Amino acid sequence: MGTPDFAVASLQALLDAGRNVVAVVTAPDRPSGRGLQLTPSPVKQAALRAGLPVLQPEKLRDPLFLEQLASYQADLQVVVAFRMLPEVVWAMPTIGTFNLHGSLLPQYRGAAPINWAVINGETQTGVTTFFIEKEIDTGQMIFQDTEPIHPDDTAGTLHDRLMVRGAQLVVKTVLAIEAGNYPRTPQPDTGDLKPAPKLHRETTQINWNQPATAVRNFVRGLSPYPAAWTMINGRFFKIYAVSVQSAVAANEAPDFPKTDEPSLSDVAAVYTDKKAKIMVRAADEWLNIEVLQAEGKRRMTAEEYLRGNQL
The missing domain is CATH 3.40.50.12230 (Rossmann fold)
Structure with missing residues (x-):
């Protein structure tokens, strides 16, 4: 079955x-x-x-x-x-x-x-x-x-x-x-048992206020399906891959322009060089968005997206 x-x-x-x-x-x-x-x-x-x-x-x-x-x-x-x-x-x-x-x-x-x-x-x-x-x-x-x-x-x-x-x-x-030779071992019901509930839209939204490693694990765990998602400047994006950008401290800003509108975004800060990089600040470090998909578009790298679109 x-x-x-x-x-x-x-x-x-x-x-x-x-x-x-x-x-x-x-x-x-x-x-x-x-x-x-x-x-x-x-x-x-x-x-x-x-x-x-x-x-x-x-x-x-x-x-x-x-x-x-x-x-x-x-x-x-x-x-x-x-x-x-x-x-x-x-x-x-x-x-x-x-x-x-x-x-x-x-x-x-x-x-x-x-x-x-x-x-x-x-x-x-x-x-x-x-x-x-x-x-x-x-x-x-x-x-x-x-x-x-x-x-x-x-x-x-x-x-x-x-x-x-x-x-x-x-x-x-x-x-x-x-x-006729097999074990039947009862499952223990004690200790720190972690559940695996069904995934829904509300449970697949990225929380950028978590540490960068936790955000990265969240994205990995939902890729390729059903995919983690977020709102940036009022637009819906599925996020398929991110990497931790340790070269920029969390309390500093990258040397290219800030692009987000806080009231329309899930993120605290988004920066892009408008060519190849989209960076989002997590609780402790910056993350590079590497692969994403805007609503109504195909899945693509950040560089491919920025070649024909603006955040």
């Missing part, structure tokens, strides 16, 4: 390992592109290429869907990047249903574990397989594998590595369950 590219890797890994995948459950086709044509999910496309039956329920409690799912008599269900399952679905197989989660549980339970690990400046994360139970992301753990978070990682680059590592862990988990 899964929908996006992150789940395709696990499906393909199971097929490559010769496992008996009897059916695939994914989201219904959705309108996409300028023509809003119905487009199958990446998982459906992969399943059809492999000649697998595909179920696409609008509602997971739909009696017809439940009847179809039960008809496959699966011993085990594997969930990767799918919606919350009702008990009538996850309790259906004789062995149960396990999920692949993009963090080292119990840390970062929730919908956006990869984003929040980068936002919080973590240097390590990983993937976990666990049996689904009633409370979200709290079931008994089966296996975990770690992955470093590099200083220049974005949510996107980390996502791609965890996608591969997660697929490997899914196969390892299935093989262990088939052999």
Whole structure:
């Protein structure tokens, strides 16, 4: 069960390992592109290429869907990047249903574990397989594998590595369950547990009053999707990459003009040389905006933007 590219890797890994995948459950086709044509999910496309039956329920409690799912008599269900399952679905197989989660549980339970690990400046994360139970992301753990978070990682680059590592862990988990030799480790519920709630527009707005490193981590953790955003001179910008400009002290100004209108900006101060640099002051240091996207325009570097636009 899964929908996006992150789940395709696990499906393909199971097929490559010769496992008996009897059916695939994914989201219904959705309108996409300028023509809003119905487009199958990446998982459906992969399943059809492999000649697998595909179920696409609008509602997971739909009696017809439940009847179809039960008809496959699966011993085990594997969930990767799918919606919350009702008990009538996850309790259906004789062995149960396990999920692949993009963090080292119990840390970062929730919908956006990869984003929040980068936002919080973590240097390590990983993937976990666990049996689904009633409370979200709290079931008994089966296996975990770690992955470093590099200083220049974005949510996107980390996502791609965890996608591969997660697929490997899914196969390892299935093989262990088939052999009847696998752990079921309860998740600890004590200590400093960090959540990973779903990202919304209001939670992706940049707070330039934070230290520069925290702002940079925030931008990295939301790049390329959904992207951090800010208002400068009354204009909406998505910000995809920033760097700390240590050469200019926070209490000093760059040697080129100030450009912001404070009442129309989220930022305390914006400076640009009108050629290649856009600098914003954070709480302790200056930041270079390196990649941005103005509303109605494509994503571009600061230099490309300044070549044809003014702040």
